[in-house]
Amino acid sequence: MTTKLGPVKDWENDFDVLDYSYLNNPFEIWDKLRDRCPIAHTDRRGSNWLPTTYDDVTKIAHDFMTFSSTQVLVIPFMETARQDMENINPEVLGYGAPPITADPPLQTWTRRLILPWFSHKKVAEYEPLTQSICDNLIDKIIGRQFVDGAVDYAQQIPVRVISHILGVPEEMTDTFTTWVRDFLEFADNSENRFNSIRDIVIYLMTVIDQRKKLISQGENLDDIISFLIKEQKTNSEINDAIVLGMSILLLIAGIDTTWSAIGSALWHLGSNREDLVMLKNQPEIMDTAIEELLRAYSPVTMARVVTKDTDYNGCPMKQGDKVLMNFPAANRDPLVFENPQVVNLRRKINRHIAFGSGIHRCGGANLARMELKVAIRTFIDRLPDFKVDESKPVMWAGGQVRGPRVLPLAFLD
């Protein structure tokens, strides 16, 4: 594996999604690339392509035969870690974490299993819990002079909701947060990354074993892991490795993604007082505003692996190359969005693909929207006079998931 160190000088041929300038402000980099070299390339961490137009990103997302989801990590595992991983449990890597790491047909039926857990009807059942989580967090920070909108608020919400859906105790939330950050955010530290996924696997294997025992004793468990276990009785395709893989996905996928979206939304509203005031005074624009915040600050980039040598739009892609599905850049493409760099909370036409495009559309999209809406509404209802504290630095994470990790807020008198 080629690993070059040092800041990027040539974004067209040697980009790095973990470069400091990209983490802080990728928007100008995408604009320049879109004009001059709409699909950039790098050999840092393997051969990777980075499309920046809506047309390319959606076309590649729809061609799942050529661009497979079997390797979705933006920062790949080091080879040594991959081997260590196989020593823990060979079956985990055999099936990955379906449906996100699968192609049809595995992707199709594993996705159908879990989609009803994230339907509008089901998500409405999680709303009172989300509301009480947000209210409890505000109770703790209200009256304080300084608050970290990322650490004290955004980061705390989705992990608690998903813990409830998985049926695991709330005491585990800090541990889950650490695991997910080590796995996705600090991905260049391969030792911590390996340890995090090992710990997730061991933890979930224990949980699954305990649930199996309780279910066989006649306990009526209504969490999503127990649902998958019970489905095994009537569907022999759902083997133990698939239950484990799907549980890994459910634990990881909904934590830093939604927390990043909440954090970015708070950052925007805390930096643009007129938008904050408008949203507070006109709650009827909330749905439109949420879609615009998702467009402008789309958190998630997923990878695809090229299955056969392909000349795509003049780019000689080789089998095994990765394509980084730059949904965030596609959502700022001026050919599709009018004045894409302007965040317009009343934007009427907004065909954004923050939740992806094609068969892998985020299964948890309804849950994410609900959490984002409740989190933002509660924050601006109860702490309406906040702003980003410009005397302190905001720290952004990126690569796979972009959002603020440190977001100092201050309150007006």
Next chain:
Amino acid sequence: MKVNVDETKCQGHSRCYIIAPEIFEVDDYGYSHSKFTDDLPKDLEEKAKLACENCPEFAIEISE
């Protein structure tokens, strides 16, 4: 005006349902369907157009 969701294109983004729940319904898997097989009521035409223009999969078909 008639509105139809192309089931081969819909991926369940739910954008149409959020914009116009009067026109669209979604199943437990997220896939959207129009409630109207005949002409839409006049007062829903604008909302149908808006839903069509916001669908990320270009799955909503409108015909006069």
